Amino acid sequence: MIREFTDADDYHSHMESIDSDIMKNTLSKVSELGSRTFTEADVRYALNKERLGPEDFAALLSVAAEAFLEDMAQRTREETRKYFGNSVSIFTPLYTSNYCENGCLYCGFSRDNKIHRAKLSFDGIESEMSKIAESGLNEILILTGESRKASDVEFIGECVKMAADHFNNVGVEVYPLNTEEYGYLHECGADYVTVFQETYDPDRYAELHPFGPKRIFSYRFNAQERALKGGMRGVAFGALLGLGDFRKDSLACGIHAYLVQRKYPHAEISFSLPRLRPFINGGYSAEAVSERQLLQVALAYRIFMPFSGQTISSRESSKFRDNIVGLSATKISAGVRVGIGGHAEEKKGDEQFDISDPRDVEEIRKALMEKGLQPVFNDYVRV
Amino acid sequence: MDDELIIGNRRFNSRFILGSGKFSLEMTKAVMENGGVEIATLAVRRANAGGEENILDYIPKGLTLLPNTSGARNSDEAVRIAMLARELGCGDMIKIEIIKDSRYLLPDNCETIKATKILADEGFIVMPYMMPDLSAARSMADAGASAIMPLGAPIGSNKGLLTKDFIKIMVDELDLPIIVDAGIGRPSQACEAMEMGCAAVMANTAIATAGNIPMMAKAFKLSIEAGRMAFLSKPGRVLQNGGEASSPLTGFLEDVR
Numbered sequence: 001m002i003r004e005f006t007d008a009d010d011y012h013s014h015m016e017s018i019d020s021d022i023m024k025n026t027l028s029k030v031s032e033l034g035s036r037t038f039t040e041a042d043v044r045y046a047l048n049k050e051r052l053g054p055e056d057f058a059a060l061l062s063v064a065a066e067a068f069l070e071d072m073a074q075r076t077r078e079e080t081r082k083y084f085g086n087s088v089s090i091f092t093p094l095y096t097s098n099y100c101e102n103g104c105l106y107c108g109f110s111r112d113n114k115i116h117r118a119k120l121s122f123d124g125i126e127s128e129m130s131k132i133a134e135s136g137l138n139e140i141l142i143l144t145g146e147s148r149k150a151s152d153v154e155f156i157g158e159c160v161k162m163a164a165d166h167f168n169n170v171g172v173e174v175y176p177l178n179t180e181e182y183g184y185l186h187e188c189g190a191d192y193v194t195v196f197q198e199t200y201d202p203d204r205y206a207e208l209h210p211f212g213p214k215r216i217f218s219y220r221f222n223a224q225e226r227a228l229k230g231g232m233r234g235v236a237f238g239a240l241l242g243l244g245d246f247r248k249d250s251l252a253c254g255i256h257a258y259l260v261q262r263k264y265p266h267a268e269i270s271f272s273l274p275r276l277r278p279f280i281n282g283g284y285s286a287e288a289v290s291e292r293q294l295l296q297v298a299l300a301y302r303i304f305m306p307f308s309g310q311t312i313s314s315r316e317s318s319k320f321r322d323n324i325v326g327l328s329a330t331k332i333s334a335g336v337r338v339g340i341g342g343h344a345e346e347k348k349g350d351e352q353f354d355i356s357d358p359r360d361v362e363e364i365r366k367a368l369m370e371k372g373l374q375p376v377f378n379d380y381v382r383v
Numbered sequence: 384m385d386d387e388l389i390i391g392n393r394r395f396n397s398r399f400i401l402g403s404g405k406f407s408l409e410m411t412k413a414v415m416e417n418g419g420v421e422i423a424t425l426a427v428r429r430a431n432a433g434g435e436e437n438i439l440d441y442i443p444k445g446l447t448l449l450p451n452t453s454g455a456r457n458s459d460e461a462v463r464i465a466m467l468a469r470e471l472g473c474g475d476m477i478k479i480e481i482i483k484d485s486r487y488l489l490p491d492n493c494e495t496i497k498a499t500k501i502l503a504d505e506g507f508i509v510m511p512y513m514m515p516d517l518s519a520a521r522s523m524a525d526a527g528a529s530a531i532m533p534l535g536a537p538i539g540s541n542k543g544l545l546t547k548d549f550i551k552i553m554v555d556e557l558d559l560p561i562i563v564d565a566g567i568g569r570p571s572q573a574c575e576a577m578e579m580g581c582a583a584v585m586a587n588t589a590i591a592t593a594g595n596i597p598m599m600a601k602a603f604k605l606s607i608e609a610g611r612m613a614f615l616s617k618p619g620r621v622l623q624n625g626g627e628a629s630s631p632l633t634g635f636l637e638d639v640r
Contacts, residue, residue, distance in 0.1 A: 078592075082539040085405020085591040266456050266483040307486055374407045381428040381454060383463035 014148075015219045016178035016226065022259045023221045029054055029255050030200065034248040038062035047071055052304050054255050060300035061247045061254075069292065072299040076328045079306035088368050089309075089331040089376045090361060091139035092132055093173070096120045096159055098340050098349045099150030102212030104198070106243060108279030108352045109145045111212065115280050118340040118349030119150055125159055129166045131344035135335060135361040138378040139169035141194065146175035146214060153181045157188040164189025169380040171236075175213065176223035182230025191382065193227035194236035195220060196274065199244040200252030208243060224260050234268030235260065236311065241289045241297065242276030250297045254304055261305070270309030270331070271301045277315045277353040291320055302328040314338075314355040318367070321357055326373045334364035386615065388583055390560060391508035391529035393447065393476070397421040398577065399607045400449065400562065402587025404429055406596055408441040414590065415443055418600035424449045424478055424585065427468045439471075449510065451478040458497035465502050477502055478532065479511040488538045492519040496526055503527025512564050515549040517556060524559055531559050532585070535576065536566025539588045543572035547579070554580040570599075570606035577610025578618065 011017060038059045046056035047068065059065060060072060097119035100109040108115060120128065132140060142159050144151040156174055163170045171192035172185060182193065199205050202217050209215045224235035237257045239249035253271070261269050275289055294316075301310060312321050312329040314336040325332050336358070340349030359367070368375045388395040401420045403411065415423060427450050429438050442448065450468035455461035458481065465477045479502065481494045495511045496519060503509045508529045513519060515533035523531055533550050536542035543566060544550065554561045560582030567573050573584040584607055593599035 081405075081592045082541070082588055085588070086407060087405065261486060266485060268485050305486075307488070372407065376429070379426075379428055381464060381467060383455070383460045383467070 010216055011219060012213055012216070014178070015213070015216065016180075018179070018222055018226060018229070020222055020225055020263075022225065022256065022263065023218055025259055026221075026252055026256045027200070027202070030248060030252045033058040034245075034251055038064045040064050040067065043068050047075060047303075054251075054258065057254050057258075057300060057304040058251050060303060061251050061297065063247075065296060065300070066292070069296060069299070072296070072303065073327060076299045076302045077326075079302055080326070080328055080330065083307050084330050086326060086373050087330070087376045087379070088325045088373045089139065089379055090137060090334050090364060090368075091141060091169070091171075091331060092135075092137055092333055092335050092361070093141040093143050093338070094125075094128055094132065094163075094343070095143045095338060095340050095349075095352070096125060096155075097147070097151045098145045098352065099147040100145035100212075101147045101149070102214040103210045104212075104214065105208050105210070106198075106240070106276055106279075106282075108282065108350065113279075113281055115350035120341055120348060122158060122162070124341055124345070124348070125162055127344040128341055129162060132335070133166040136377055137334070137361060138167050139171070139380070140167045141171040141173055141192075141333075142190075143173045144175070146212070148175065148213075153177065153184060157185055160185050160188040160190045164382075168378050168382060171234075173236075176220050177226065177230075179226045179229045182227045182232055184230075186231040189382070191233040191380070192236065192268075193224065193232050193234075194238070194272065195223040195227075196238035196240055196272065197221060197253065197256070198240045200239060200249050200256070201244045204244040221256070224256075225264075228260070228264045228267050233266075234270065234309075236270040236272055236309070238272035238274055240274050240276060241294060246289045246293060246297065250300065254301055257308065258305060268309065269305060269307075270311060271305075272311045272313065273298055273301075273329075274313050275315055277356075279353045280350055291316075294320075295324065298324060298328040314357045315353065316356055318357045318359060322367050322371065325368065326371060332364060332368075334359060334361040386611070388560065390510065391476070393508065395421045395447070397604075398583040398611055399573075399604050400424065400583055400585040401590070401600070402585055403438060405587055405591035408438060410596055411438075411441040412443050413597040414600045415446060417597040417604065418590075419604045420446070420600070422447045422449050422476075424451050424587075425473065426451055426453045427464050427471070427473070428454045430468075430471055430473065447476065448473045449476050449478050450474070451480045451512070452498075453480045453482070455479075455481050455498075456483040457481060457491075458494045458501065461494070461498040462501050462505075465498075465505075465507060469507075475506060476508040476510065479509060490514055490534070492516060495519075496522045499523045499528050500526035503529075510562070515546045515553060517549070517552055520553050520557055524557060528559060530562050530582065531557060532562045532564040534565040535563045535572070536568075538565040540566050541568025541589055541592070542566050543568050544576055547575075550576070550581065551579050570602040573603055574606040574610035574613075577607050578613045580614050583607075 042059040046059040173194040239253040311331040339347035339351040450473040452461040452464040536545040
């Protein structure tokens with residue numbers, strides 16, 4: 001089963017294969033812990049530990065831990081405050097293109113989905129970035145659909161260079177790249193890389209990704225390692241909750257990040273908590289994950305890796321976001337447009353999914369201040 | 384009583400150094416006033432904003448900034464951040480903070496020694512944050528450090544003086560001011576550090592996580608002053624296990640003293 005995705009023969013010619021046992025170790029740990037039944041005593045034991053291991057993390061993600069949500073929240077808030085005080089970072093994503101070569105069944109950008117496709121020109125990108133910078137933001141995340149043809153590495157590199165002129169902190173969330181390519185983007189000015197594995201269950205992954213380069217599970221899995229080898233400072237992990245068993249996917253995602261951090265102790269680690277959202281023409285029915293369950297995952301990530309960043313998506317409602325920042329989340333997006341463009345001029349292409357929290361930077365800033373939190377527009381200096 | 388804290392060519396009356404960046408900016412002034420703070424650290428990466436919520440806009444006038452190099456993973460990066468701090472007008476004091484461990488946030492002494500040498504040669508008043516190790520501290524002193532800042536416990540842990548014995552060795556053996564940097568969680572721990580001869584104490588999380596932040600700042604101020612006073616008044620020897628005969632082992636000597 002796993003072999004199908006690790007076999008180098010499956011790799012497309014451009015895909016680099018690195019020597020790493022993190023995927024094997026993650027999947028075997030998940031298969032061991034994911035099938036275990038945890039009791040309330042296991043949860044209590046985990047909550048009383050100062051530093052948790054993968055087994056304790058699994059206990060916090062278990063059904064038994066649902067009864068301890070408030071205890072987990074108390075511990076979480078304490079950990080978050082220790083490491084981050086009351087600071088919450090604000091950033092915004094910029095979608096530069098929605099062309100895609102993959103067939104992900106749950107995504108609006110999917111190749112065969114009939115949506116309006118577009119790619120921003122460099123002039124368009126410049127005006128979008130200027131507009132975003134006017135709002136006071138100092139951190140940007142550049143996204144593209146997953147198409148090497150429509151948005152090649154040189155194009156992404158140019159976007160990064162332009163972003164570096166406007167913002168101190170530039171991250172990319174693009175298709176997985178080789179080490180050298182990450183190195184190139186790092187040279188251009190990017191320091192952070194986000195790649196969501198979507199689901200960590202290889203069989204489910206195969207069903208959901210019927211074609212396209214994204215089908216190669218292990219190439220995606222090893223992206224964070226290649227990014228760090230390429231010189232990036234930080235990497236973000238995420239499972240798209242609702243695609244498979246959210247407990248096992250979150251468990252795998254946490255262990256993946258845990259093992260990467262052990263191997264690269266300097267790496268800044270962060271988690272995202274995306275839940276499946278409706279999209280244009282989307283008929284895909286997902287296994288529902290409730291807000292309560294989403295919160296459980298957020299708390300478990302924080303207690304397991306208390307030093308990690310945690311980003312809360314505009315997929316979630318303003319109420320949920322306002323309550324999770326300062327509790328476990330340390331970063332929130334604002335003024336989000338998930339179509340192509342739309343900050344400076346009318347949007348050029350359709351959205352990846354529907355967002356739930358449309359508030360702009362000023363509104364998010366106010367909401368944070370009202371909660372006694374400190375909005376942070378810049379926490380990074382590139383040297 | 385004239386009891387100034389002297390770091391490089393700078394003199395201070397307060398021995399409470401405040402960390403910033405973990406509590407609301409609008410509270411900065413009240414915390415500093417309540418704590419009688421004269422020096423506040425500042426992450427250059429936060430200061431370099433220019434845009435919204437710039438921490439520099441909230442620092443009261445007359446306060447000495449101690450910019451730190453947080454975010455640096457090696458001596459090269461620390462040096463570049465220090466130069467940037469100077470360009471930003473943050474003065475010539477610099478706290479070197481070099482961390483390449485995102486889990487425990489423990490400092491790298493080897494890289495810190497290198498950065499200390501370069502920045503001291505550049506004319507900075509260098510205050511390295513370090514793991515309390517006498518040999519490394521001596522190297523930092525030789526490299527031109529103006530004070531040594533050993534950690535009491537991991538950053539943010541509020542665990543107090545876990546490294547007490549090693550800090551005491553440094554206090555006894557080095558002529559530079561020893562300033563306990565991270566880990567102090569309670570005023571009583573700050574007091575203990577001062578009582579054993581540390582020159583100053585830095586705190587951030589302990590204050591930022593308090594229910595009443597300005598009041599906790601004041602509690603730290605008072606405990607640091609109390610500890611300092613106790614140190615200066617040369618505490619008497621603590622007798623263990625009750626009383627002690629005046630000379631139980633040498634009383635047999637019959638020589639006239």
